[in-house]
Amino acid sequence: MAAGRFAQNALSEWMKGEGPDSDIVFSSRVRVARNLKGFPFPILATGQHAAEVKNKLIAVAKEGKLDAVGTFETVDLAELSELERRVLVEKHLISPALAGESRAGAVVVSDNEAISIMINEEDHLRIQCLYPGFQVQEAWRLASRIDDIYEEATEYAFDEKRGFLTSCPTNVGTGIRASVMMHLPALVMTQQINRILSAITQVGLAVRGLYGEGSEALGNLFQISNQITLGQSEDEIIDNLHGVVRQIIEHEKAARQRLLQESRLRLEDRVKRSYGILSHAAIMDSKESAQRLSDVRLGIDLGLIGHVSPQVMNELMVMTQPGFLQQAFEEKMNTEQRDMRRAELIRGQLASRSQDGGAYE
Amino acid sequence: MLCQECGKRPATLHFTKIINGDKNEFHICESCARERGEGLPGSPNGFSIHSLLSGLMDFDPAGKGSLQGQTPAPPPRCEECGLTYPQFKKLGRFGCSSCYKHFGDRLDPLFKRVHGSTAHVGKIPQRSGGRIKTRREIDRLRQEMQSSIQNEEFETAAKLRDEIRLLEKQLQSAEPG
Numbered sequence: 001m002a003a004g005r006f007a008q009n010a011l012s013e014w015m016k017g018e019g020p021d022s023d024i025v026f027s028s029r030v031r032v033a034r035n036l037k038g039f040p041f042p043i044l045a046t047g048q049h050a051a052e053v054k055n056k057l058i059a060v061a062k063e064g065k066l067d068a069v070g071t072f073e074t075v076d077l078a079e080l081s082e083l084e085r086r087v088l089v090e091k092h093l094i095s096p097a098l099a100g101e102s103r104a105g106a107v108v109v110s111d112n113e114a115i116s117i118m119i120n121e122e123d124h125l126r127i128q129c130l131y132p133g134f135q136v137q138e139a140w141r142l143a144s145r146i147d148d149i150y151e152e153a154t155e156y157a158f159d160e161k162r163g164f165l166t167s168c169p170t171n172v173g174t175g176i177r178a179s180v181m182m183h184l185p186a187l188v189m190t191q192q193i194n195r196i197l198s199a200i201t202q203v204g205l206a207v208r209g210l211y212g213e214g215s216e217a218l219g220n221l222f223q224i225s226n227q228i229t230l231g232q233s234e235d236e237i238i239d240n241l242h243g244v245v246r247q248i249i250e251h252e253k254a255a256r257q258r259l260l261q262e263s264r265l266r267l268e269d270r271v272k273r274s275y276g277i278l279s280h281a282a283i284m285d286s287k288e289s290a291q292r293l294s295d296v297r298l299g300i301d302l303g304l305i306g307h308v309s310p311q312v313m314n315e316l317m318v319m320t321q322p323g324f325l326q327q328a329f330e331e332k333m334n335t336e337q338r339d340m341r342r343a344e345l346i347r348g349q350l351a352s353r354s355q356d357g358g359a360y361e
Numbered sequence: 362m363l364c365q366e367c368g369k370r371p372a373t374l375h376f377t378k379i380i381n382g383d384k385n386e387f388h389i390c391e392s393c394a395r396e397r398g399e400g401l402p403g404s405p406n407g408f409s410i411h412s413l414l415s416g417l418m419d420f421d422p423a424g425k426g427s428l429q430g431q432t433p434a435p436p437p438r439c440e441e442c443g444l445t446y447p448q449f450k451k452l453g454r455f456g457c458s459s460c461y462k463h464f465g466d467r468l469d470p471l472f473k474r475v476h477g478s479t480a481h482v483g484k485i486p487q488r489s490g491g492r493i494k495t496r497r498e499i500d501r502l503r504q505e506m507q508s509s510i511q512n513e514e515f516e517t518a519a520k521l522r523d524e525i526r527l528l529e530k531q532l533q534s535a536e537p538g
Contacts, residue, residue: 157458163481174483231478
């Protein structure tokens with residue numbers, strides 16, 4: 001099936017690219033919410049309305065209007081198994097809401113999976129662009145270009161005073177949510193994180209865990225995004241996020257250096273211990289694996305672990321999610337089996353992907 | 362009772378699932394519940410942004426208690442999709458784009474709280490956008506004209522006035538009918 005491809009590989013093509021500051025910012029994302037004029041929002045849409053909206057929006061891709069941007073494939077959510085949907089959520093290709101509650105939902109995905117256009121999520125249209133590393137501006141430019149294409153082909157619900165009208169009042173106006181996924185282990189270890197996170201919320205930004213709203217910050221991964229969509233221009237929103245994230249990067253870098261200077265041996269012990277456990281453990285629950293993977297990634301970034309590529313770690317963060325594990329081993333598992341399989345998969349990946357066959361420096 | 366999944370931790374979550382008449386009881390611990398994927402990652406656990414929002418929407422001005430002997434006015438209602446304002450408060454979401462129009466200024470305090478602002482200043486659609494851009498330009502010129510008048514720069518003000526008139530004419534001629 002068409003979607004099989006998107007559910008197979010843990011690492012999207014776009015993730016393999018190098019991005020600026022990718023030792024701290026794993027990815028940058030911009031999401032634009034739009035609705036069509038004359039149709040109720042998905043929450044109140046009848047089956048017929050929803051189907052009509054879906055056809056209109058899918059047609060834009062089918063008629064080749066997006067060809068200038070890339071090659072796209074349309075996936076009907078109804079054709080996906082529950083497990084496949086879950087994997088797409090774990091890869092951030094679709095939102096939990098689209099996977100769970102949508103009617104006549106669909107997603108248009110670009111070849112490299114950097115662009116996913118969700119149809120009939122909370123809003124009729126949600127354009128999402130992902131970039132590796134710290135590239136929010138680039139992500140916004142691309143999303144805006146796709147937005148222009150859809151605007152030309154359809155008619156948006158727009159109001160002179162309120163801007164782009166969205167189902168949730170928190171998105172109205174520009175309809176954009178820009179976010180970056182940051183790996184901040186040193187700020188967590190040095191216990192500065194809470195101070196910084198609470199400062200972030202004071203300047204109109206929000207912090208969430210790896211999988212958005214309501215999810216835990218596992219593996220020291222934090223998603224930082226704009227909260228305000230009305231009364232600021234898109235450029236102001238992007239610049240504001242950019243400026244704050246730049247500062248957090250500097251704080252994290254400083255904290256990493258301080259750790260290296262003040263407690264290098266303990267840090268080295270910690271990251272290598274985690275590497276040892278990941279390479280040999282027989283049972284690994286998701287919480288522990290996230291923490292250990294974070295340790296190892298930090299070790300790689302600081303040159304304490306020399307022979308593992310940082311990419312393997314990003315890949316493992318996705319591959320060790322429950323949905324992906326079940327997909328990889330093609331079986332339904334209970335928690336204990338899953339913890340076993342998770343450990344097995346990590347061991348295998350680390351052994352085969354270590355750059356010198358796994359021997360220590 | 363121990364968790365029936367892992368058999369290690371005490372079961373803290375007890376629930377019954379009935380699917381097509383098949384009844385199943387579950388007793389599991391929290392960490393297994395999370396792992397099992399009862400619900401998808403990131404799905405809000407009970408306290409969503411929407412429930413938070415509805416708390417922000419109680420805006421009946423304080424101390425303005427209902428007048429006696431008067432029947433309260435019916436709640437505002439969107440004529441397009443039928444959503445009433447109380448329903449909107451409960452849902453935390455609009456039903457259609459016309460809700461914005463029908464609930465009108467009543468929404469200002471909500472937007473003020475969520476965004477610190479009530480009006481859009483960002484991107485404008487190209488298609489319907491021409492007129493809006495012209496109107497924004499007129500607003501800007503009017504402000505400039507006012508400050509020119511205050512500074513007694515009447516020549517500049519006159520120039521601005523002519524520019525405004527020109528733009529207004531453009532707007533009128535573009536209007537259908």
